[in-house]
Amino acid sequence: MARNKHPEETVNLILDAASRLFLKKGYEHTSIQDIISQLGGLSKGAVYHHFKSKEDILEAVTDRMTAQSSQMLAFIRDREDLNGLEKLKTIFQSSVGHPVQDEIFETAPDFSKNPQLLFSLLHDTIEKSAPEYILPVIRQGISDGSIQADYPEQLAELILLVVNIWMNPMIMDSTEEETVRKFMVFRQMMQGFGLDIADDGMLERVQKLASVYQKCR
Numbered sequence: 001m002a003r004n005k006h007p008e009e010t011v012n013l014i015l016d017a018a019s020r021l022f023l024k025k026g027y028e029h030t031s032i033q034d035i036i037s038q039l040g041g042l043s044k045g046a047v048y049h050h051f052k053s054k055e056d057i058l059e060a061v062t063d064r065m066t067a068q069s070s071q072m073l074a075f076i077r078d079r080e081d082l083n084g085l086e087k088l089k090t091i092f093q094s095s096v097g098h099p100v101q102d103e104i105f106e107t108a109p110d111f112s113k114n115p116q117l118l119f120s121l122l123h124d125t126i127e128k129s130a131p132e133y134i135l136p137v138i139r140q141g142i143s144d145g146s147i148q149a150d151y152p153e154q155l156a157e158l159i160l161l162v163v164n165i166w167m168n169p170m171i172m173d174s175t176e177e178e179t180v181r182k183f184m185v186f187r188q189m190m191q192g193f194g195l196d197i198a199d200d201g202m203l204e205r206v207q208k209l210a211s212v213y214q215k216c217r
Contacts, residue, residue: 011050013039015064018057022107026216027058055117058109065100072098073133084141089197091133092163096205105212108170118171125164130156148194155193162186169210179210 017038021030032054036044051057076082076090095101111118134156141147149155165171167182174182183206187198 007050010042010046011060013042014047014050014057015061019061019065019107022058022061027054027107027109028113030054032057055109055114058107058117059120061107062104065103069095069098069100077133077136083144083146084137084139085146085195085197087137088134088141088147088195091137092197093199093202096202096209101209102212105170105209106216108213108216111171112173121164121171122161125160126157129164130160134160159190162189167206169213174210175214176207176210180207183207 014035018030018035021034021038025034032044032047035054035057036042036047039047051060072094073091076087076094079087082090109117131153135152138147138149138152138156142149142152163186167179167186169175169179172178172182180203183198183203187203190197
């Protein structure tokens with residue numbers, strides 16, 4: 001492969017190959033060498049020029065897969081035809097139902113062996129997702145009267161930590177049954193806050209994702 005490729009093109013080639021292999025073999029069973037062998041002669045040094053590790057490649061693959069989801073969340077956040085509570089429910093329905101979730105759960109790594117990835121997820125949840133997408137919606141809900149919350153920042157973080165970490169079978173290695181029970185607790189907790197945002201359709205979807213993950217482990 002020629003070395004005068006634009007860096008962005010090279011990165012995309014690496015991510016394309018990694019995505020295919022993660023889906024076919026699974027993250028844990030894919031090596032850096034497996035990825036390199038799909039790149040038509042690109043050297044290991046060239047790959048490491050763009051990515052420090054396989055974990056970095058997975059993060060980039062996931063970021064690319066979820067870019068569309070981020071755009072969707074921003075669109076819902078900025079809609080003018082919904083109140084805060086309606087936006088919050090729409091965000092979770094759309095996030096759980098988005099087809100990209102199936103790909104993410106199919107390529108999921110063993111987080112118990114990848115503390116860096118787990119920290120990255122925690123950091124993004126607290127520093128990016130909560131303040132950029134959930135907090136503005138909660139603040140709007142407080143303003144329009146559809147949400148009551150004395151501590152909106154902490155509520156935004158709590159909701160996402162429960163959904164992204166505790167209720168996530170990829171993180172907790174939960175069975176379908178355990179995931180269903182956690183969802184029911186999440187629903188009760190949200191209702192206690194006056195946030196009726198979790199419905200049976202979301203439950204079915206979460207259960208399906210748990211099944212996808214367990215089958216691909």
